[in-house]
Amino acid sequence: MKYLITIVGPTAIGKTALSIQLAKHFGCEIVSCDSRQFYQEMTIGTAVPSAEELAGAPHHFIHNQSVFKNYTVGEFEKEAIAKLDELFSKNDYAILVGGSGLYVDAVLKGFDDFPEIPNVIRDSVNSHYQEFRIDYLQQELKKYDLDYYEKLSAENPQTLQNPQRLMRFVEVCLGTGKPYSSFLNQKQNERSFTPIVIGLEAERNVLYNRINQRVDLMMEAGLLEEAKALFQHKELNALQTVGYRELFDHFENKISLPEAIEEIKKNTRRFAKRQLTWFKRKENTKWFDFNVKTEEIIQYIETEKDAHSTRF
Numbered sequence: 001m002k003y004l005i006t007i008v009g010p011t012a013i014g015k016t017a018l019s020i021q022l023a024k025h026f027g028c029e030i031v032s033c034d035s036r037q038f039y040q041e042m043t044i045g046t047a048v049p050s051a052e053e054l055a056g057a058p059h060h061f062i063h064n065q066s067v068f069k070n071y072t073v074g075e076f077e078k079e080a081i082a083k084l085d086e087l088f089s090k091n092d093y094a095i096l097v098g099g100s101g102l103y104v105d106a107v108l109k110g111f112d113d114f115p116e117i118p119n120v121i122r123d124s125v126n127s128h129y130q131e132f133r134i135d136y137l138q139q140e141l142k143k144y145d146l147d148y149y150e151k152l153s154a155e156n157p158q159t160l161q162n163p164q165r166l167m168r169f170v171e172v173c174l175g176t177g178k179p180y181s182s183f184l185n186q187k188q189n190e191r192s193f194t195p196i197v198i199g200l201e202a203e204r205n206v207l208y209n210r211i212n213q214r215v216d217l218m219m220e221a222g223l224l225e226e227a228k229a230l231f232q233h234k235e236l237n238a239l240q241t242v243g244y245r246e247l248f249d250h251f252e253n254k255i256s257l258p259e260a261i262e263e264i265k266k267n268t269r270r271f272a273k274r275q276l277t278w279f280k281r282k283e284n285t286k287w288f289d290f291n292v293k294t295e296e297i298i299q300y301i302e303t304e305k306d307a308h309s310t311r312f
Helices: 015-026 051-056 073-088 101-108 119-144 146-155 157-161 163-176 204-221 223-233 245-251 257-280 294-311
Strands: 003-008 030-032 093-097 194-201 285-289
Touching: 003 015, 003 101, 003 294, 015 030, 015 051, 015 093, 015 194, 015 294, 030 073, 073 093, 073 101, 093 101, 101 257, 119 146, 119 157, 119 163, 146 157, 157 163, 194 257, 194 294, 204 223, 204 257, 223 245, 245 257, 285 294
Parallel strands: 003 093, 003 194, 030 093, 194 285
Antiparallel strands: none
């Protein structure tokens, strides 16, 4: 039996360090599903593992795309499953790590099939978003898929504040003439592995302090210069993310640099809260305090493995 040890949790909680320790223990490789760390041009602001960390265990899907490519979760699912099939051909274990809940779900459960959407529609939706902001996207989704809009309002309201997700919903509605929700849950995806899902958490004040410290370290490491180099491309979807948007506002003289830094911290804390809300809704996740000894997590994995082995 093949086991995909999956590590989830909010940003700045210590997922990278744990994944490397587990990869060393089980002699396996790491698949990243952090949707911001895919992009080669974004390093500091996405907390990409350091060169030392990357050398600690083989990593995949780190800096494998450009911000100029529209890399979808569907494409990631296909490529990640292909990579896992390759890894499992030579090892009974692999590590999946990241805080992007949609991408974790795509690997563990599969992603629904959607038709290709013409670039002209994508460009039109993006252009309207840049002019009218998130209100336009929310109204378009409400117009073309009211049922899904109401479902999100009731069960997952933070998604209605996520422009990248909303743009995708609207693109599908406009490109197919059908509600986005009509393409959901159409198939059951078979997986050749058994997931063992580990969640890391901390007291809120501890997590928020870690986030604030990380932002300060990012600024010291050169985040301002990294954002400045990307500023001319600020309309790209990949750059509509915390840590860059706020500095782009500073470059446009909308806010001061200290205000931008405080906004990054505040928005990152909000992002972490949304991550926890997403992952806490998932069943079969074993939660550990971020300070737990790695040996305790390894013992849990071994226990789960034995339980699955006797069950099947």
